[in-house]
Amino acid sequence: xxxxxxxxxxDFTLDSTDGPIQLHDYIGxxxxxxxxxxxxxxxxxxxxxxxxxxxKAEFDKRNTRLLGLSVDPVHDHKAWIxxxxxxxxxxVNYPILADPDLTVAKLYGMFHPxxxxxxxxxxxxxxxxxxxxxxxxxxxxxAGRNVDEILRVLDSLQLTDGRKLTTPVDWRPGxxxxxxxxxxxxxxxxxxxxxxxxxxxxxxxxxxSNTQH
Numbered sequence: 001x002x003x004x005x006x007x008x009x010x011d012f013t014l015d016s017t018d019g020p021i022q023l024h025d026y027i028g029x030x031x032x033x034x035x036x037x038x039x040x041x042x043x044x045x046x047x048x049x050x051x052x053x054x055x056k057a058e059f060d061k062r063n064t065r066l067l068g069l070s071v072d073p074v075h076d077h078k079a080w081i082x083x084x085x086x087x088x089x090x091x092v093n094y095p096i097l098a099d100p101d102l103t104v105a106k107l108y109g110m111f112h113p114x115x116x117x118x119x120x121x122x123x124x125x126x127x128x129x130x131x132x133x134x135x136x137x138x139x140x141x142x143a144g145r146n147v148d149e150i151l152r153v154l155d156s157l158q159l160t161d162g163r164k165l166t167t168p169v170d171w172r173p174g175x176x177x178x179x180x181x182x183x184x185x186x187x188x189x190x191x192x193x194x195x196x197x198x199x200x201x202x203x204x205x206x207x208x209s210n211t212q213h
Contacts, residue, residue, distance in 0.1 A: 003108060003136060009034075009127045010107050014069075017077050018095035021067070024131055026095075031064040031158070032127040033150060036110045037096075038141045040072040040080040044122075049081075049096075050088015051147050062154055066094035071105065074098045109138075126154060128161070164191065165208060176205040 003009065013022045037045040052066055059066055070077060081092045097104065105111040110123045122139035134157050139145060156167040164180040171177070179188050181202040188196070188204065196206035
C-alpha cells in the first residue's frame with residue numbers, strides 16, 4: 001500500500017552515491033521529490049535520471065531537493081551514472097539511494113510483486129518541509145515519468161499550502177485558482193480583497209501568486 005497523504009514520511013537511513021543519507025535530515029527545511037527506479041541499466045530509468053539532472057535548477061528554485069532510489073548497490077549506481085550522463089547530457093547532481101534488500105521499497109509501497117517480483121515500481125513522492133507526504137504517483141515499470149507534471153503539482157502545492165485555495169484542471173502558474181468552498185464570501189473578502197469572479201456559488205476564481213499576502 002502507498003503512504004496516505006498527510007502522514008509523516010517514514011524516516012530511514014540508506015547508503016547512496018553521496019554516502020549514507022538519513023531521510024529527515026536530508027529534507028532539512030526543503031521540499032523533497034523522492035522517486036524510485038526499478039533497476040539500474042534499464043532504458044526508461046536512464047532517460048528519467050538524465051531529465052531530473054538537466055532540470056535540477058528548476059527544483060532548486062522551488063526550494064526542493066531530489067532523491068532517487070534503486071534496488072541495486074551503490075557500485076552499480078556509480079557505473080550506471082556514466083551512461084545516464086552520456087544519454088542525458090548532464091551530470092547526475094543528486095543522490096541515488098541503494099536499496100538491495102527492498103527495505104525502503106516495501107516501507108513506501110514501491111514493491112508490487114504482481115508487477116515484477118524482483119524490482120520496484122516507478123513511484124514518486126512529494127514530501128514537504130514538515131516531512132508530510134503531499135503527493136504520491138505510481139507508474140508501471142514500462143512508463144516514464146513526466147517531469148513537467150511533477151513541477152506543475154509542486155507549484156500547486158506550494159502556492160496553496162496553508163491557504164484556502166485549490167487549483168483547477170490543467171492549472172499552470174499564472175492561471176486562476178479556486179477559493180475553497182469552505183470559505184464564506186465574507187471571509188473570502190477579508191482574505192482576497194481584490195475580488196474574484198463567480199462561475200457557480202461553489203466555484204469562485206481569482207488570480208493569485210506566491211508574492212501576494
